[in-house]
Amino acid sequence: LKCRAEPARPATGAAGSPRSHGALGPQVAGMRLPAVLAASAPAAAWAAANVETGLLVGDWSAWLGQSFYHASVPPLLLATVFLAYLAKPSTTKELPDGFARFEFVFLSVWTVCVAADWLQGPFVYALYEDYGFNRREIAELFVAGFGSSMVFGCIVGTFADKFGRKLSCIVYCVLYIVSCMTKHFKQYWILMFGRMVGGIATSLLFSCFECWMVSEHLYRHRFSGGLLDYMFGLMFTVMYLVAIASGLVGQAVADAAEFKPIAEGSMIHVGGKCGPFDLAIVCLSLGLILISVLFQENFGQRTEETAEPGDGTPPRFGDARPSLTDNIADSVRWMMLDRRILLLGIVVSTFEGSMYAFVFNWTPALSSDIVEPPHGVIFSLFMMACMCGASASTLLGAMAPAARLMATFAAGFAAFALCAYAAAGEDHLRTSFAAFLLFEFCVGVYFPSVGVLKSDIVPEQVRGTIYNLYRVPLNAIVIGVLLSHASLVGCFQLSAVFMLAALGCVIRIALTSCTDACAVDKLGKLGFGKADKGVASYETFADGGAEDKTVGAAGRRRSVNDAANAEV
Numbered sequence: 368l369k370c371r372a373e374p375a376r377p378a379t380g381a382a383g384s385p386r387s388h389g390a391l392g393p394q395v396a397g398m399r400l401p402a403v404l405a406a407s408a409p410a411a412a413w414a415a416a417n418v419e420t421g422l423l424v425g426d427w428s429a430w431l432g433q434s435f436y437h438a439s440v441p442p443l444l445l446a447t448v449f450l451a452y453l454a455k456p457s458t459t460k461e462l463p464d465g466f467a468r469f470e471f472v473f474l475s476v477w478t479v480c481v482a483a484d485w486l487q488g489p490f491v492y493a494l495y496e497d498y499g500f501n502r503r504e505i506a507e508l509f510v511a512g513f514g515s516s517m518v519f520g521c522i523v524g525t526f527a528d529k530f531g532r533k534l535s536c537i538v539y540c541v542l543y544i545v546s547c548m549t550k551h552f553k554q555y556w557i558l559m560f561g562r563m564v565g566g567i568a569t570s571l572l573f574s575c576f577e578c579w580m581v582s583e584h585l586y587r588h589r590f591s592g593g594l595l596d597y598m599f600g601l602m603f604t605v606m607y608l609v610a611i612a613s614g615l616v617g618q619a620v621a622d623a624a625e626f627k628p629i630a631e632g633s634m635i636h637v638g639g640k641c642g643p644f645d646l647a648i649v650c651l652s653l654g655l656i657l658i659s660v661l662f663q664e665n666f667g668q669r670t671e672e673t674a675e676p677g678d679g680t681p682p683r684f685g686d687a688r689p690s691l692t693d694n695i696a697d698s699v700r701w702m703m704l705d706r707r708i709l710l711l712g713i714v715v716s717t718f719e720g721s722m723y724a725f726v727f728n729w730t731p732a733l734s735s736d737i738v739e740p741p742h743g744v745i746f747s748l749f750m751m752a753c754m755c756g757a758s759a760s761t762l763l764g765a766m767a768p769a770a771r772l773m774a775t776f777a778a779g780f781a782a783f784a785l786c787a788y789a790a791a792g793e794d795h796l797r798t799s800f801a802a803f804l805l806f807e808f809c810v811g812v813y814f815p816s817v818g819v820l821k822s823d824i825v826p827e828q829v830r831g832t833i834y835n836l837y838r839v840p841l842n843a844i845v846i847g848v849l850l851s852h853a854s855l856v857g858c859f860q861l862s863a864v865f866m867l868a869a870l871g872c873v874i875r876i877a878l879t880s881c882t883d884a885c886a887v888d889k890l891g892k893l894g895f896g897k898a899d900k901g902v903a904s905y906e907t908f909a910d911g912g913a914e915d916k917t918v919g920a921a922g923r924r925r926s927v928n929d930a931a932n933a934e935v
Contacts, residue, residue: 546562
């Protein structure tokens with residue numbers, strides 16, 4: 368119908384020459400579509416099929432030709448699919464009973480809940496720009512989100528450990544729904560409130576869901592430690608697939624309706640870049656229902672009453688839970704006990720602090736009067752690079768997580784150095800974009816690698832608290848960078864320095880040896896009591912509850928952690 372008044376074009380073969388259809392081809396070539404339809408039914412079918420094919424090819428060609436961002440989608444998508452196929456999560460171990468259901472429960476909830484976050488990411492800065500706020504005001508709004516995450520981070524983690532990870536996941540959905548609703552208001556303080564609520568929700572998303580999964584995997588179901596790496600692979604594969612789709616879907620939703628106030632002079636706006644936030648509300652509502660129905664509550668606690676030395680029984684959940692202050696105090700004592708926990712906090716803070724500063728800076732860095740940036744498409748490309756990194760991390764699974772992180776931080780330093788060079792010049796959009804893709808590749812390698820490292824090092828009973836304690840210096844770094852109102856060049860140079868700091872810390876973690884004997888000695892000095900008895904009880908529990916005997920160093924480290932856990 369769109370081409371009713373258009374002359375039908377002759378179909379061409381692979382070499383571009385007209386296909387041979389007898390007398391029909393030349394007849395169709397010079398006729399309008401209505402005349403062809405009147406000529407004969409076969410002619411109509413042939414013409415309609417070829418015109419529609421031409422339309423589809425033409426539409427895609429026009430879409431890909433809009434900018435070099437659009438043209439980058441096919442090759443990067445092919446690379447992403449190829450690497451994802453090579454690195455698709457798999458395990459040679461026989462899956463125990465109940466694992467398939469556990470896998471389905473967690474991934475179904477994780478998919479919709481993380482989609483809500485990814486839908487918002489590309490459009491926050493751009494939406495504030497559409498409302499007319501300047502860079503300084505936008506920086507203040509971003510600071511509100513990171514500041515609330517920093518202030519409430521300790522409370523959020525302790526809340527999850529004390530009152531339950533399932534409840535914390537439900538609170539995440541509720542808070543993020545409220546945050547998304549505020550995006551419809553062109554009012555600075557309402558948006559400020561939304562950013563503060565969203566900061567708390569972000570802390571919950573990237574700590575409580577992982578804590579719930581690790582605790583359920585290792586303690587309630589007593590699946591082997593070897594399958595935990597497999598679960599992390601599934602978790603991050605799903606996350607990046609959702610992120611890629613969210614960027615493209617979000618761009619389509621943002622382009623579908625005009626951005627405007629609901630009435631002349633109204634502060635409430637709809638359409639445009641508000642659309643992805645509305646779709647996020649739908650995902651969060653679905654996630655809220657799924658969590659309520661599918662998740663079981665866990666607190667991740669082991670106590671002397673529930674895990675007697677040598678009995679080999681799994682821990683019960685929610686017994687003799689410590690107070691909020693006790694949980695924080697225990698977390699600090701663990702950092703004193705095991706230097707690797709503190710070093711890991713520096714690694715998380717510096718790398719992820721640079722990552723969140725990048726979230727603020729990539730939009731202005733790619734702003735151009737010549738090439739208007741399609742934020743959703745660019746975000747999808749970033750997520751493709753991330754997924755390539757996650758796939759590379761899986762393919763390098765034989766390499767120790769610390770070794771993978773060393774290479775990642777070195778590449779991250781190179782990426783930010785290139786970003787600083789490009790930001791200092793003019794007409795370096797392609798260079799900046801290439802450097803951003805390299806950094807996003809590093810992000811993809813980082814998360815599954817550091818996830819395994821954290822599961823090995825951080826004790827279970829204070830896992831949520833320590834994960835959120837890590838976010839305090841992380842958010843302090845981001846707030847400091849944003850409030851300094853540094854130039855793009857300065858921000859990228861500082862991020863390069865942070866990459867070097869993370870590299871130094873992860874090297875020290877790899878060189879630090881915390882043996883069982885060393886840990887027992889430290890436990891005694893810190894007043895934890897009969898630590899050797901706790902170590903023996905955990906080894907009995909681990910061997911009795913897991914058929915996989917190849918946990919190795921990771922299992923020994925967790926035995927040290929739970930030794931003190933039982934005594935605390």
